[in-house]
Amino acid sequence: MSNTNPIRVVLADDHALVLEGLRALLSAEPDLRVVATATDGERLLDAVKRFKPDVAVMDMQMPFMDGLTCLRHIRAEGLPVRVLVISAFGDAPSLRAAVEGGADGVALKTDPPEMTLAAIRQVAAGQMVFPEAARRWLIRKPENDPNALTEREEAVLALIGEGKSNAQIGVTLNLSENTVKFHLKNLFAKLGVSNRTEAAAKFHQFRQRYLK
Amino acid sequence: MPNRNLAAKRLLAVTEEELQRIVLDVHDGPVQNLFAALSQLTLLRSRLESKPGNEDCAGVLTNTVKLLESSLVDIRDLLGRFRAPEFVHSDIGEIIEDIAIQHEAYTSGTISLKMDSVLPSNVSLLTKIALCRIFQETLSNIRRHAGVEDAAVEFGMEKENLVLVVTDQGRGFEPPPLDGPQATEKQEHIGLRGMRERAELVGGSLTVESRPGFGTRIRVELPIHE
Numbered sequence: 073m074s075n076t077n078p079i080r081v082v083l084a085d086d087h088a089l090v091l092e093g094l095r096a097l098l099s100a101e102p103d104l105r106v107v108a109t110a111t112d113g114e115r116l117l118d119a120v121k122r123f124k125p126d127v128a129v130m131d132m133q134m135p136f137m138d139g140l141t142c143l144r145h146i147r148a149e150g151l152p153v154r155v156l157v158i159s160a161f162g163d164a165p166s167l168r169a170a171v172e173g174g175a176d177g178v179a180l181k182t183d184p185p186e187m188t189l190a191a192i193r194q195v196a197a198g199q200m201v202f203p204e205a206a207r208r209w210l211i212r213k214p215e216n217d218p219n220a221l222t223e224r225e226e227a228v229l230a231l232i233g234e235g236k237s238n239a240q241i242g243v244t245l246n247l248s249e250n251t252v253k254f255h256l257k258n259l260f261a262k263l264g265v266s267n268r269t270e271a272a273a274k275f276h277q278f279r280q281r282y283l284k
Numbered sequence: 285m286p287n288r289n290l291a292a293k294r295l296l297a298v299t300e301e302e303l304q305r306i307v308l309d310v311h312d313g314p315v316q317n318l319f320a321a322l323s324q325l326t327l328l329r330s331r332l333e334s335k336p337g338n339e340d341c342a343g344v345l346t347n348t349v350k351l352l353e354s355s356l357v358d359i360r361d362l363l364g365r366f367r368a369p370e371f372v373h374s375d376i377g378e379i380i381e382d383i384a385i386q387h388e389a390y391t392s393g394t395i396s397l398k399m400d401s402v403l404p405s406n407v408s409l410l411t412k413i414a415l416c417r418i419f420q421e422t423l424s425n426i427r428r429h430a431g432v433e434d435a436a437v438e439f440g441m442e443k444e445n446l447v448l449v450v451t452d453q454g455r456g457f458e459p460p461p462l463d464g465p466q467a468t469e470k471q472e473h474i475g476l477r478g479m480r481e482r483a484e485l486v487g488g489s490l491t492v493e494s495r496p497g498f499g500t501r502i503r504v505e506l507p508i509h510e
Contacts, residue, residue: 087316093323100327160315162360162389163367164382180389181319182360184353185326 078105079196082123084116085131097185104192113137117145120153127196132159132166140173147174147248154195158188167202176250177201200254221262228255232268233275292485293410300368300413307366310359318356325349364390365424369416376407376446379416380439387423393433400440408509414486415448415506418479422450422502425475430454430500446506453499459492486510
């Protein structure tokens with residue numbers, strides 16, 4: 073990472089001490105550069121537009137515009153930034169809201185701060201960073217069997233069946249490319265396939281069955 | 285004694301409110317400050333480590349960091365045990381699943397959850413709260429006392445009642461008598477008594493099966509309406 077350009081980061085948290093602590097911690101990492109900080113969602117949105125960072129790190133609860141609303145704006149406007157949500161609560165509604173809002177990852181404030189640094193690098197590299205075990209729940213409809221597809225996954229599968237690329241699927245469904253990859257990974261696991269060609273074949277099998 | 289029962293239920297509701305206030309205070313204060321302090325100390329440590337001759341100081345700092353990190357883990361457990369789900373609008377299956385998700389997010393453990401596909405939608409609020417609190421405490425006990433993080437959970441209906449069974453393969457213990465004249469007064473058993481009392485307050489029951497070296501099985505049975 074040291075030979076390439078540093079990862080440009082915007083930090084947003086309404087707790088001044090947290091913001092200062094993270095800023096100081098990041099400043100000592102040669103591969104990370106803090107280009108702006110914000111204490112509310114509105115300023116964060118401005119900073120993302122103005123500084124075009126690689127990663128936005130945001131607290132969920134912030135005044136004026138909370139993290140999730142800001143995240144929705146970022147995704148709706150198609151701003152090309154990876155988003156890492158930091159939260160003191162790892163409860164299911166918070167995690168679910170982050171996933172559905174299009175976050176690339178969640179880091180917990182009750183974990184050591186080095187884990188937040190690691191998560192910034194991982195989302196910058198295009199990975200999804202969620203508590204591993206929690207993932208399989210977040211995409212599951214509680215009332216159905218574990219292999220039932222969510223509406224999102226069905227939509228993604230239909231587009232795979234049409235031969236669309238991840239980028240095209242992202243545009244059509246208003247998702248980041250990472251989120252599309254996230255859905256694909258789960259989709260493949262549920263269908264028991266290992267690539268998009270096999271997934272497309274499954275889709276056409278399903279369709280045949282429904283058309284008859 | 286209907287009046288006494290009513291008073292106990294009112295107390296339960298007030299306790300819930302106060303609990304949520306405490307959870308929010310802990311979230312807004314200590315968690316943020318500890319995280320901020322740890323960020324600064326982590327920075328300081330890496331600066332010290334990069335210069336030779338500072339090994340003593342770096343060692344002291346490492347111990348300090350460990351203390352703060354373990355405080356954060358304790359707080360995380362506390363938040364995990366007492367953070368309230370959306371009781372009113374969530375159905376009982378969602379609440380159970382959400383607690384399992386949270387346990388997995390906070391630990392490296394895995395919950396194997398088997399749940400009936402059809403669950404009643406008219407579970408009373410107090411029953412939801414009681415079941416949720418008992419489940420949270422059970423998972424927390426597994427982490428703190430059984431020495432494991434994995435658990436198997438079964439949840440569904442038996443006749444007219446909700447039944448939750450939580451099994452772990454941890455270190456197990458000799459279950460103490462929880463009521464009668466021999467009832468345990470030991471500090472480490474107060475939690476178990478509290479769980480049983482919660483179950484009984486809403487007209488249900490709780491049983492503990494355990495043996496040293498053979499894990500623990502907690503079974504809670506609650507009527508849909510208290």
